[in-house]
Amino acid sequence: MSYFFRKEPEKLIDENGKRIDGRDLYELRPIKMKVGVLKNANGSVYLEWGENKVLAAVYGPKEIHPKHLSLPTKTRLRCKYSMSPFSTPERKKPGPPDRRSIELSKVIREALEPAIFIEKYPKTAIDVFIEILQSAGGTRTAGITAASVALADAGIPMKDLVSACSVGKVDGKIVLDLNSLEDMYGEGDMPVAIMPRKKKITLLQLDGNFTREEFKSALKLAIDGCMKIYEIQREAILNRYKEQKIDLI
Amino acid sequence: MSYFFRKEPEKLIDENGKRIDGRDLYELRPIKMKVGVLKNANGSVYLEWGENKVLAAVYGPKEIHPKHLSLPTKTRLRCKYSMSPFSTPERKKPGPPDRRSIELSKVIREALEPAIFIEKYPKTAIDVFIEILQSAGGTRTAGITAASVALADAGIPMKDLVSACSVGKVDGKIVLDLNSLEDMYGEGDMPVAIMPRKKKITLLQLDGNFTREEFKSALKLAIDGCMKIYEIQREAILNRYKEQKIDLI
């Protein structure tokens, strides 16, 4: 409710090395994940990551229309990242995807695809929908994290999960998992996704100003963060089979 | 020519129970209907209803493109209601249909469809186009009334005609067939369409504030109005075969 009153904070890290939301430099925000929350989708995940609220749904493998879009030897993975109108402090007008959403949908698809046995279902499509209900910094990595579990929930054969989180440069320091103020006023942002088993990097973007050494330590920190995310993902999948029914509310 | 000078009238019904255009509460505006006015269409109707001027044209049954839109056991009925740019006091920008036109196209289709033997022509389409040339309140009911006769003119096998008119609440009274001022400044509006033979209601919408009793008597009045419209429709169809050629002007 705050966009009328938004103000740049004086500093993002205090004298005790604490961040504006009280976290340490290498600390993730609290994460909560529910698997199987949407009845219609083949797989679905609801993820709260700090103040982000994200839904991911997977439909497929399914027939493709029109047919000439199908691939003879593999599945066509399609991703759609979108932000609901009320997800941001300023209302996001509904309509065709904006340029940012189109780019994000592409890089998310490319982050997820290496983890899927796409040769298993030639000529089909798998649709991944990521809906940002509330946005608070790091929605693309939250989206990848949720979508990867939703793919597993849909029973899509996978080589590995995909675990994602961002690192950034804030008040000259490399920190894990930027929140929205750090994202807005920090000096750099680097979202990363990996396939945790072999530590293959499937998403890497960077904005800002990093020396070569900063880049190196940021990447290491990001991979460490992704490994923590990986644990959370595995636990959520296990829970899915413990509970009778998992409700969104 | 009047939108620069539009003003809300002090009252819509005078002390003698006469409406702003001189009508009694339960009186229809004058109606004129010509069948077969457009050469290219399979069926067509030009309707003047008060100051409304409406054209309806029917094309079909015809092949459907792309084929996957066709229905295996019945005709696909498609309706398009649209207002010409000069039909309203303020110019209506041409372009894709606005939200009102999309909703109206849907409810008009649903008002007409029950009257058609849609199983007669499986895999085909019937297109109904309703073009509002001049709008003066009640264009959707005028459109349904005209389109239903245009369907008959096109030789489409029908269970019944569809006859439509609106009722409303004006200065606290239930009245038949709202004109544009009554529509704009009245307390309620209820367009209705029926298949007259069995008095099945195929369109019913309502906006405004009606008690349960008002609703009941409004519905009765609407059905009575539709029955009068039905007579006019039948007469217009008969005339079609009396005249050599029916011209728009």
Added chain:
Amino acid sequence: MSYFFRKEPEKLIDENGKRIDGRDLYELRPIKMKVGVLKNANGSVYLEWGENKVLAAVYGPKEIHPKHLSLPTKTRLRCKYSMSPFSTPERKKPGPPDRRSIELSKVIREALEPAIFIEKYPKTAIDVFIEILQSAGGTRTAGITAASVALADAGIPMKDLVSACSVGKVDGKIVLDLNSLEDMYGEGDMPVAIMPRKKKITLLQLDGNFTREEFKSALKLAIDGCMKIYEIQREAILNRYKEQKIDLI
């Protein structure tokens, strides 16, 4: 760089009969043509005509998608004329083609089509793309001139080339090949294209005010101009086979 400072010149033709760019009334601007400049296209031409800079590329004959657009006994010729955003003094917003470009694409297609043996490749498409990199009056005739040579460069069997140039009325005089100031402030403009061998007119448009006699002499002048263009086109095609490699820059 001049649109901030554009001003109507006092006169377009001086007392010595010289035009604002120093030309005589019946003189073409300098023309330079390079054939085969784009590697991907089947045929391509880069044309400098005065300060116009135009690229034309031809792709095809090729398969058509969707198939129902193909013609059973002939090629479907498709043309797209478009202006790059920086081609005009005021930036031209990218986006769907504007109304002028759509009309021009149509008349250009109709100017080129009579010169092609379109029966040779039934069910196929030939795509002609004309890209105006810099615009300085007469882009449609420059585009036709370039595209016709690009068609020949693509090896499309042709009955004849198509040669085009404009004539106009400036300070009351009929002149050849209007530049942008003459186009903007003159009294009339008439772009013409011909198939030179039989002098068939395949493009003719006119804007402005011409008496019957002016029209007649303008048409004659235009055809003479086209014949000069024809020579330049033939020479460019010959050069194509002399040079090892023709580069854009």
Added chain:
Amino acid sequence: MSEIVATIRKNYIRKILRSNKRMDGRNLTEYREIKIEPNFIKNAEGSAMVSLGNTQVLVGVKAEIGEPYPDSPDKGAFITNAELVPLASPSFEPGPPDENAIELARIIDRGIRHSEALDLKKLVIQEGKKVWIIFIDIHVLNHDGNLFDASNIGAVAALLCTKIPVAKMDGEEITVENKWVKLPVKNIPVTITLGKIDDKLILDPVIEEEEILDAKITICFEKNDLICAVQKIHGPLTTEDLEEAIEIGLDKSREIRKMIEEAVK
């Protein structure tokens, strides 16, 4: 759904309807379980997550400062929008709202508008110049039938918990204070949706029922039992059907209204 499957299902549903029961064990005029979670979205000025059985709808309310419509300079405005995002159903396609999404938004809008649920005159910052524009965004998350009632509950609950900051105008300058007040909501419209199969009316149809309905009707009731909006959908109805629907609706609408008021307390 193939026509054969539809026929088999229709016959099955009809059969159990003859004994006045539903596929899921409900009575003819029984709602599925309704859950309302207000203030679900922090970035919205108001919001509610609603579930009606497996139908899930999230409604967010946002407020912006804008200009009034020229013909109502003394009123704020509101805009209702519905998105049937493809995440919610295999039958929803990406792209601009189709006729179903538009009809949904327009019906919810009409209920709010004609019941005067929002006191638009109180949304004026300076007459003729600046007013609050309220956006009601209906986001369907899982479609399992009866989107209208779920959306209406969500929209009304979201409006009831919406707070907007105090805004003032001094000359051409607008000041927005970090002081929040409740949106002026003065009525609670409630839509009641019934389907017709053969000669039976059934409340709150689930999607399998919706797909084979002969007709559907949504009636919106105000606090004082007035009818403020009606929309008949799909096939024909009789006068008797309508009377029965109103009978049922009057009753149910009072229950639902109470439930909403309870949830946003």
Added chain:
Amino acid sequence: MSEIVATIRKNYIRKILRSNKRMDGRNLTEYREIKIEPNFIKNAEGSAMVSLGNTQVLVGVKAEIGEPYPDSPDKGAFITNAELVPLASPSFEPGPPDENAIELARIIDRGIRHSEALDLKKLVIQEGKKVWIIFIDIHVLNHDGNLFDASNIGAVAALLCTKIPVAKMDGEEITVENKWVKLPVKNIPVTITLGKIDDKLILDPVIEEEEILDAKITICFEKNDLICAVQKIHGPLTTEDLEEAIEIGLDKSREIRKMIEEAVK
């Protein structure tokens, strides 16, 4: 239309053309019956319903107050738009105007523009600030060939019977008085359309003729016999064709102009 049907029809039309006759009995340079009904639409500032045989076109003129173009602060503006609504022909599709609709609108626009039919300087309310914007909307209702001439007659007749209210500006305030004046029309451009089949030119082609034409040409004449717009369409023409077309057009344009003036009296 299949290619075979086209060939048969072409041969038939050619055959009768050899005796200088048309399918419908007309001479080569004869128009179909022209009817003009001005002021057909009350909600428009001006309008005309025109029929040219079975070709029917309705043109409406609307006036709005807007800002002048930056490069002509001392002039009002006009915009010509044409809609080929699917009601008018099985070959028209719903959707944005295609190249045919755009070409139609642009040709009619050019005739009006280059003949200076509208005195744009008289449409200024206050220079550089507010001017009248005139919208000419061409609505084709039935397409039976030669849309250009029918539309041009409709557009010019509609302009001739258009009345706009008197508007004044006082500071930033605009006052529109309920006092109506004629639109300042000072020229009557007339388009003449001819088709070519084999070596014959035929006036006012009907749709069956249009579908097999080798070429088509539209020439727009001003009051004083000046040519103010030309558009060759489809296939090639010779210099001789053009001279003949102008010959015929000069004559016919005077007749049509008289007819229009008569109709709007």
Added chain:
Amino acid sequence: MSEIVATIRKNYIRKILRSNKRMDGRNLTEYREIKIEPNFIKNAEGSAMVSLGNTQVLVGVKAEIGEPYPDSPDKGAFITNAELVPLASPSFEPGPPDENAIELARIIDRGIRHSEALDLKKLVIQEGKKVWIIFIDIHVLNHDGNLFDASNIGAVAALLCTKIPVAKMDGEEITVENKWVKLPVKNIPVTITLGKIDDKLILDPVIEEEEILDAKITICFEKNDLICAVQKIHGPLTTEDLEEAIEIGLDKSREIRKMIEEAVK
């Protein structure tokens, strides 16, 4: 390209890569011939035609006067747009920019933005009111691989040779003088693009290589060797790949930067 052709080509390219050579005879970390022709377009405020082997890109820079963004009243703005016009490749389709065109534009934009190549504060005409808006339009003319680096060279070269007129504001009036000054460019970001096939990184991939790459990475370096933008495209990379890519990129980016500076002198 059919899958079989792709496999054959992939095997061929792999085979020669084993001896650290490329299809076209280049070393693994060698650019194709780079040509830069600045000021190609007279109607643009700045422009550059660039070729990278057979990849040809024309970039035009235009300046317009507009309003600043509300959250940065003390800054001008720039907008980067890329068009993959169908003239440039059989794989480009007419229509709005697709994900590839958008990604291209956004990467070039990010390099310029995060290196602060444009001194936006110097583009203010009057704070909060009027600023220069710089449009960078990337027009791909022939796509033969590595559009990113060709476009970046074009964009930066075009900016470096851009001149804009001096504009002043006096009250609400803007005066633009016929006096031209260089655009305030204070950094030269250089993108370096490498592809990965098997375990090899190759610089400046040609289109036949791009079509079979396992992964691709673009890194943008500022003048002082800072990394200001990265985008991994397509498949996965390892930490070691990234370190190697930065190693190569640091070196090459200095060369390319010199080349650009030379070309616009």
